[in-house]
Amino acid sequence: MLPEIKIQNTLTGKKEVFRARKPGEVSFYACGPTVYGYAHVGNAKTAISLDLIARILKHAGYRVDMMRNVTDIDDKIIKVANERGIGWHQVAAEFTKTYDDEMAAIGATFNHVPTAMGHVTEIMTMIEELIQKGYAYPAETPFGTDIYFRVEKFDGYGKLSKRKLDDMQAGARIEPGEMKENPLDFALWKAAKPGEPSWGREPNPENKWTGLASWQYGQGRPGWHIECSAMIRARYPEGIDIHGGGMDLVFPHHENEIAQSEACSGHVLSTYWVHSGLLVFGKEKMSKSLGNVVTAHSFLQQYDGEVLRLMCGLLHYRSPVDFSEESILRAEGLLDRLYHCKENGLEKASHAAIPGSGTAEEISKKINEALYDDFNTAKALGFILQAARACFREHNPGVWATWAAACLPVLNSVYGLLAKDPIAARTAIRRQRLTRMGVSEDFSREIDATLAQREAARAAKNFAESDRIRAELEAKGVQVMDGADGATWTVVAKA
Numbered sequence: 122m123l124p125e126i127k128i129q130n131t132l133t134g135k136k137e138v139f140r141a142r143k144p145g146e147v148s149f150y151a152c153g154p155t156v157y158g159y160a161h162v163g164n165a166k167t168a169i170s171l172d173l174i175a176r177i178l179k180h181a182g183y184r185v186d187m188m189r190n191v192t193d194i195d196d197k198i199i200k201v202a203n204e205r206g207i208g209w210h211q212v213a214a215e216f217t218k219t220y221d222d223e224m225a226a227i228g229a230t231f232n233h234v235p236t237a238m239g240h241v242t243e244i245m246t247m248i249e250e251l252i253q254k255g256y257a258y259p260a261e262t263p264f265g266t267d268i269y270f271r272v273e274k275f276d277g278y279g280k281l282s283k284r285k286l287d288d289m290q291a292g293a294r295i296e297p298g299e300m301k302e303n304p305l306d307f308a309l310w311k312a313a314k315p316g317e318p319s320w321g322r323e324p325n326p327e328n329k330w331t332g333l334a335s336w337q338y339g340q341g342r343p344g345w346h347i348e349c350s351a352m353i354r355a356r357y358p359e360g361i362d363i364h365g366g367g368m369d370l371v372f373p374h375h376e377n378e379i380a381q382s383e384a385c386s387g388h389v390l391s392t393y394w395v396h397s398g399l400l401v402f403g404k405e406k407m408s409k410s411l412g413n414v415v416t417a418h419s420f421l422q423q424y425d426g427e428v429l430r431l432m433c434g435l436l437h438y439r440s441p442v443d444f445s446e447e448s449i450l451r452a453e454g455l456l457d458r459l460y461h462c463k464e465n466g467l468e469k470a471s472h473a474a475i476p477g478s479g480t481a482e483e484i485s486k487k488i489n490e491a492l493y494d495d496f497n498t499a500k501a502l503g504f505i506l507q508a509a510r511a512c513f514r515e516h517n518p519g520v521w522a523t524w525a526a527a528c529l530p531v532l533n534s535v536y537g538l539l540a541k542d543p544i545a546a547r548t549a550i551r552r553q554r555l556t557r558m559g560v561s562e563d564f565s566r567e568i569d570a571t572l573a574q575r576e577a578a579r580a581a582k583n584f585a586e587s588d589r590i591r592a593e594l595e596a597k598g599v600q601v602m603d604g605a606d607g608a609t610w611t612v613v614a615k616a
Contacts, residue, residue, distance in 0.1 A: 123182045126493045128363075129439065131371065131394040132281055136495060139393065141362055147178050147185045148357050150391070151231070152349060152366035152374070155192040156216035157201045159416040162429065162444060163400035165227055167367040169430055170397035170438040172229040174365065176535045177492045189231040190352050191217055193238050194342055199317055209318050213238075223417045227426040228537035235352040237343060241320050243351040244343045245333050247385055248309050256384040257309055260300035265312030265339040272305040275380045281394060282372035307377050308344035318342060346377040353390065354382065364391035368399055368439075398441040415444065423557055425550065427538050428453050434498045434536045446611065447602055450554075454609035455506075457550045459532065462509045464543035466525030472518035484508050484527035492535065505532065558612040568599055572608055575601075 126139040141147055151171045154160055168189075175187045193213035202209040217236075224231075237244075248268055251257035256274050260267045272278050272286070279286055286305075293304035313319030319340035322333070343351075353361055360382075366375060375394065382390040420429065432442055432452040442448070484504060491500035505528045512520050532538045539546075555565055571590060578586040591601050600613045 124489065124493050126178070126181060127495050128393050128395065129495045131396050132391075134283070137393070139362075141183065142360070142392065145182070145184060147175075147183045147363065148361040149175055149178075149185055149187050149363045149365065150349070150353050150361050151187065151189045152370055153189040153191050153234070154216075154220050155195050155197060155345075156213050156220060157195065157197040158216060159418045160220055160223060161414040162417050162420050163367075163414075165223060165229075165417040165420075165429060166400040166433055166442055167397050168224060168229040169227055169433040171365045171395070172537070173434060173438060173498055173535070174363075174395060174496050176537065177496050177498075180489075180531070180535050181493060186233060186356075187231045188233045188235065188352070188356065190349055191220075191234060191236045192345065192348060193217060193236050194318060195345065219418060223421065226421050227417070227429055228540075233356065235355070237348040237352075240348065240351045240355060241343065242333060243355045244347050245310075245320070245336055247347065247351050247354065247381070248338075249333075249335065250385050251309065251381060254384065256381070258302065259338055260302075262300055262312050264314050265341060266310070267300060267308060267312050267341070268310035268338060269301050269306040270309055270377070270381055270384075271302065272307070272380065273303060275384050277383065278380050279376065281376050281379055284372065284376075307346060307373065309347045309381065310338065310341050311344060313340045313342060346374055347381060349374075350378050350382040350385070350390070354386070358386070360386070360389050361391045363393045363395060365395040365397070368396045371396055395438070397438045398436070400442045400444050402444055424449065424453065424553065425456070425546075427456055427540075430537050431456050431459075434502055434538075437495075437497055437499050439495075440499075450602065450609050450611055451604055453550060453554060454604075454607070456538070457547050458509070458607065459539060460541075460543040460546045460550070462512065462521075462524060463529060463532075463539050464547075465512065465521050466529055467543075469518040469521035470525050472522040479508065479511075479523065481523050481526035484523070485531070488527070488531055492531075498536065501531070502536070560612055568594065568597075568610055572601070572610065576608065 123145065127136050128139050129136045149171075151168070153168075154164060172187075175185050178185050191213075194209065198209050198212050202212045205212070248257060251270065252259070252268070255271070257268055257270050260269060279289065289305055295301050295304050319342055321338070321340040322336050353364075364375070364378075379390050428449065429452075432448060435452065435455075436442055487504045488501045491497045491504065494500075508524045508528055512524050529539065533540060551562075551565070555562060571594060575587050575590040575594075578584075578590065594601055594610070598613050599610050601608055601610050
């Protein structure tokens with residue numbers, strides 16, 4: 122029998138017991154990238170958060186069909202292609218490949234990856250049905266025919282974002298060149314401007330696709346929102362169990378998905394909606410429009426992908442992740458510590474558990490209870506680290522064996538961590554860190570030895586000595602950061 126799982130459902134605003142449409146199976150759709158440039162680490166954070174949810178469902182015994190789309194035609198892709206003097210399809214192919222490589226590096230796996238251009242026929246069919254039902258209308262422009270969705274006709278508009286139509290109407294306006302009936306209406310189809318890629322009834326020389334024989338709305342291309350609806354419908358015509366994405370997609374993207382999908386089909390698009398917290402610099406979300414972007418590509422050149430996975434797993438998926446040097450260093454130091462636990466745990470795996478230290482079954486029960494309560498990876502990881510602290514404190518082979526039995530499997534399968542040889546991984550982490558800081562291994566060993574003296578002083582409650590050592594390190598340009606699992610350090614300015 123599968124365990125009970127609770128999900129905080131954005132649609133209802135409540136934590137609900139998960140009920141799959143088909144027993145033992147989960148259909149899960151995640152909004153993916155628009156491939157016009159390198160993804161930033163905030164995009165990677167969303168992918169990791171949704172991957173963690175899928176892994177927890179698998180851990181619980183479900184078979185999970187994890188879909189993640191690719192928007193491979195868009196105004197931004199066309200703009201980049203024109204700037205670089207190459208075809209839009211080349212831009213899309215290039216950055217689809219880099220995104221796939223980045224997902225592999227951070228361990229985010231998807232077993233079905235549909236593309237917008239692979240579903241143009243399904244998109245056009247869906248648009249035709251929406252027009253026939255009165256939910257969409259064509260609008261003539263100087264370039265051809267745009268097609269819009271009538272927001273006011275769909276009674277449930279705003280139910281996901283909890284917005285009222287009257288409030289949304291205030292301040293809404295029609296942009297120049299748009300021929301909408303209502304400022305809130307959104308584009309399902311955009312007429313092609315000269316030189317832009319387009320689809321219709323005539324052959325397209327770039328992909329040899331002829332379109333639908335019934336199509337009568339001229340050359341154009343899909344709007345952004347309709348892509349996801351058509352992709353889901355193609356694989357799951359009756360709807361899906363879970364739809365996920367970042368908090369920033371609740372409105373308008375996911376709200377529009379619901380409207381066009383449910384207007385077309387007459388049934389619920391997704392039973393549960395999950396939204397991950399954003400990755401933030403201070404109080405601002407990371408976004409290309411704000412200019413505060415660190416690409417996943419550049420991050421992965423300096424850090425192991427497991428560092429970002431751990432940063433995400435240390436917090437609940439709905440919580441924002443602070444992207445700062447201190448938070449990165451803490452995760453990196455903790456990853457090193459967990460690999461140390463793996464090394465010791467595997468070495469002591471043949472020893473019997475010590476009575477009173479907590480059995481592997483007891484620890485696993487606490488971990489699973491946290492994971493199955495709205496996928497609380499932070500709380501579950503707290504139990505794993507608590508067990509690790511007992512190992513370091515007691516120095517007993519049986520305690521290490523218990524940790525390895527209870528914690529190592531879940532760190533591997535759920536968190537996607539500790540897949541490497543522990544000695545090689547710890548060596549690589551240290552070398553990456555020293556390279557970034559520009560310090561030698563001798564200097565590093567000296568600081569580690571000094572920090573060990575400081576830890577001993579803190580354990581003995583000799584805080585005056587602890588403060589003296591901190592001041593000594595600061596004089597050498599070393600910033601010390603204390604955490605629940607020990608101290609880590611970085612170089613601010615070498616003396």
